[in-house]
Amino acid sequence: MKKRIVIALGGNAILTKDPSAKAQQLALRSTAKKLVPLIEQGHELIISHGNGPQVGNLLLQQSAADSKENPALPLDTCVAMTQGSIGYWLQLVLRETLKEAGINKEVITLLTQVIVSKDDPAFSHPTKPVGPFLSEEEKNRKNDQDIYIEDSGRGWRKVVPSPKPISVTEAPLIEKLVEMGAITIAAGGGGIPVVEDNGEVSGVEAVIDKDFASEKLAEQIKADLLIILTAVDHAYLDYNQPNQKQIKTISVEELKQHIDKGHFASGSMLPKVEAAIRFVEHSNRTKQAIITSLDNVANIFTTDIGTRIY
Ligand SMILES: Nc1ncnc2c1ncn2[C@@H]1O[C@H](COP(=O)(O)OP(=O)(O)O)[C@@H](O)[C@H]1O
Numbered sequence: 001m002k003k004r005i006v007i008a009l010g011g012n013a014i015l016t017k018d019p020s021a022k023a024q025q026l027a028l029r030s031t032a033k034k035l036v037p038l039i040e041q042g043h044e045l046i047i048s049h050g051n052g053p054q055v056g057n058l059l060l061q062q063s064a065a066d067s068k069e070n071p072a073l074p075l076d077t078c079v080a081m082t083q084g085s086i087g088y089w090l091q092l093v094l095r096e097t098l099k100e101a102g103i104n105k106e107v108i109t110l111l112t113q114v115i116v117s118k119d120d121p122a123f124s125h126p127t128k129p130v131g132p133f134l135s136e137e138e139k140n141r142k143n144d145q146d147i148y149i150e151d152s153g154r155g156w157r158k159v160v161p162s163p164k165p166i167s168v169t170e171a172p173l174i175e176k177l178v179e180m181g182a183i184t185i186a187a188g189g190g191g192i193p194v195v196e197d198n199g200e201v202s203g204v205e206a207v208i209d210k211d212f213a214s215e216k217l218a219e220q221i222k223a224d225l226l227i228i229l230t231a232v233d234h235a236y237l238d239y240n241q242p243n244q245k246q247i248k249t250i251s252v253e254e255l256k257q258h259i260d261k262g263h264f265a266s267g268s269m270l271p272k273v274e275a276a277i278r279f280v281e282h283s284n285r286t287k288q289a290i291i292t293s294l295d296n297v298a299n300i301f302t303t304d305i306g307t308r309i310y
């Protein structure tokens with residue numbers, strides 16, 4: 001049966017070791033190929049993606065722009081730029097891949113704004129890692145006002161505010177595009193964060209978590225399924241320990257208990273698990289969310305692979 005699926009692409013779908021535009025397009029080409037089976041099966045796909053490494057790199061590029069003639073651009077604009085660049089790459093390679101597979105489908109990227117609260121506590125407590133991973137030495141050599149955290153044992157990264165998404169502004173339009181049969185790339189990089197004040201909308205300096213934004217979009221466009229794709233095939237208990245254990249099919253209640261016991265690193269697996277729970281709860285537990293790796297996506301309906309939250 002045809003399903004409406006929001007797919008959130010993790011960092012490894014876009015960026016391998018080489019952050020050049022060419023290498024990212026190459027990585028996305030292989031990602032696009034892995035999504036083709038779902039399209040062949042007739043499902044409606046709405047694809048979102050991360051931008052943590054890319055927007056952090058853009059911010060570093062902004063720090064070189066210090067003149068009136070060439071001013072540094074604010075973070076909301078940088079998020080919009082990454083939606084544009086990654087969306088462009090993905091749109092390009094998806095169209096090519098579909099053509100090769102003999103599938104006649106439109107692909108469109110939509111600049112997407114996401115409303116957040118100006119009073120969100122995240123603005124005074126940055127938690128979202130962006131940009132490159134630094135060694136402790138490199139981090140200590142940094143002479144700036146930025147805050148750095150250790151990111152899941154992978155190195156130190158700058159953190160920026162990450163308010164929770166309240167509403168995806170373009171959701172009704174995204175629904176229309178999907179109904180027209182277009183594969184829609186939307187809410188990239190968590191969406192461009194904006195606040196509404198007395199009817200006036202303006203950008204704010206933040207990076208919304210793409211798993212939370214994808215979940216909000218999935219709610220608003222009445223998706224049947226939320227699939228969060230990342231580098232691991234499952235969420236694990238005791239991750240990276242000798243006794244680590246895959247979480248397979250699991251209820252919201254049980255998963256919440258594992259959250260309370262601290263099994264999921266904040267800034268990496270925790271938002272995925274929390275977004276999955278929100279989606280399932282919003283559907284009154286009639287819908288599922290799946291966390292798995294990109295390599296497993298083609299077999300999502302033929303196997304029980306992945307962490308499946310019901
Ligand atoms: N309990 C856990 N189970 C699985 N992976 C975990 C867990 N805790 C932390 N991780 C880490 O979280 C990573 C996924 O988060 P991240 O790389 O930030 O996501 P994304 O793929 O969206 O860029 C995994 O690749 C893994 O390194």
Ligand SMILES: NC(=O)OP(=O)(O)O
Pocket residue numbers: 010011049050051052053129189190207208209210211
């Ligand atoms: N915006 C966002 O969550 O990006 P990453 O998934 O790349 O961290």
